[in-house]
Amino acid sequence: MPFIPALGQSDFRELRRAGAGYVDKTPFLGQLLADPAQVVLFPRPRRFGKTLNLSTLAYFLEKRDEDLSPLFQDLAVWNDPAAREHFQRYPVLFLTFKDIKTLSYETTLDAIRTEVQRLYSQHQHLLKSDALRPDERRHYEHMLLGEISEEDCRGSLRELSDYLARHHGQKVAILIDEYDTPIQSGYLNGFFDEVTLFFRNFFSAALKDNPSLFKGALTGVLRVARENLFSGLNNVIVSSILSDRRYATSFGFTEAEVASVLAQARPDGVSAARPAPLPDPTLPRVEEVRAWYNGYRFGGEVIYNPWSILNCVASGALRPYWVNTASTELLQHLIARRGLGLSSETEALLRGEPVEARIDENIVLRDLDQQPEALWSFLLFSGYLTATAVREELGEVTASLAIPNLEVRVAYRDLFRSWLRRGLPERRHAEALLRALLGGDAPSLEALLERLLVTVMSYQDPAGREPEKLYHGFILGLLVQLEGDYDVRSNRESGLGRADLLVRPRAPGRPGVVLELKVPQRGETPEQALLAAARQVRDRRYAVELVAAGAAPVHELAAVFDGKRAWVKLVDEVLSGAKDGHLQG
Incomplete structure (x- = not known):
């Protein structure tokens, strides 16, 4: 049966019922259920199967009238007797924060309220349960109506887990997907302290000393424990991508799984591990797939990004799929x-x-x-x-x-390009900047760099102890646009020292550029900083490497940055001005 990718489908039951291709990750369930840790946090990059794994766990554990055994009978977990003992045995609270990317604390809290209200709606059969007291029923009804205060939100998982445990006579599994998405939004949009305080109380109530808790699992991208987010939660164990071999292959695809997917997806049944007698037009070769999507190491294992692999199988094309969906x-x-x-x-x-x-x-x-x-x-x-x-x-x-x-690598290139477009939204301006650099057109380069600085950078950005390094990285990012035709080097040994930036053509006869960057020191004028940069370029013979490589002509430039101002001059012009007395060293 061919492997048919279900792109964007993270609901395990829907995926299985649709007959879509599924790489069996259910050994993860047995490992987690056997883990003595009560709560486990799984930090993994985006689009590595975290939501699908939690969905699979939820369907396996959740106590319900519907028999879900057909979903699992041909999967590895069904052959694990210890895991089978937990099948459809527990109430489950499964919530996700992956779409909570808002601009204020108020809108973040509203989104959390909506998620909490959805959870309470899923279990409103509790209103008929003798396990709830009259006051608890009234509170539950308020939650269903959306009358949820911030304090109600903080304690919502703890209260609902208590209700469910009393009603079912069984402890509860709490599964939280992408727990850190709202926290990152808080950091970016200026409400970090408020959102961190909220989640500290929210997680503590649900996961610490909760007598109704059977097992907790959280996923996210980052572990932000030092923000006191999990302060006091000594029952949370983190599955590190650096050292935890137990769950190394639980998220993402292994080499063997990728080879199996490619083999199943090929209509002629040709193995992806060996060349076909004739080129297969529908899918790239395994070597190409490896170069594009391999490279991750989790717990010492080679892991592929599953989102990219599935999209590659679906389209037959090698493209940056993960980058186009990642935040x-x-x-x-x-x-x-x-x-x-x-x-x-x-x-x-x-x-x-x-x-x-x-x-x-x-x-x-x-x-x-x-x-x-x-x-x-x-x-x-x-x-x-x-x-x-x-x-x-x-x-x-x-x-x-x-x-x-x-x-x-394409992601870095595209990020620099999009950043450049924010500062120079018209393509002709970005192209003009690179033309000015390679043409030694100092006035045009100065004007375009200053325009970019004004648009992209804030006054606070260069205020660190080594602002020159920020500008150095800033320029290097722009020069990524030249890859292919030029080698761009920074702090490269050349002549009698290290040039800040060298732009060396890969083929002789093309222009080369030496660029020395300075930030005025205390009491120094931009003109004095330009002179210091120009003298450094000439005295240390930075252009030697470019001349030896056949660059022609070689443009020697000095650039000075101060806040959002930029000054760019040809070295010859600066030195000539100093000789004539126009600049003072």
């Missing part, structure tokens, strides 16, 4: 404020080289703007980087980080 708002924010980290490290990543970074699994959202390890940790856990090697010494984790695959 990039937080990443866009970080690019604009940080230049995506130190530019030399960004450059190494874009060249396909790993970078070493200290990783903190407890993401501190407040630190993303200032702390390099927080930024690298965010990029790792959100799927924009992968850990090719992990070392731990004295409790400190260090990882070798790399861009996982072609799909994510």
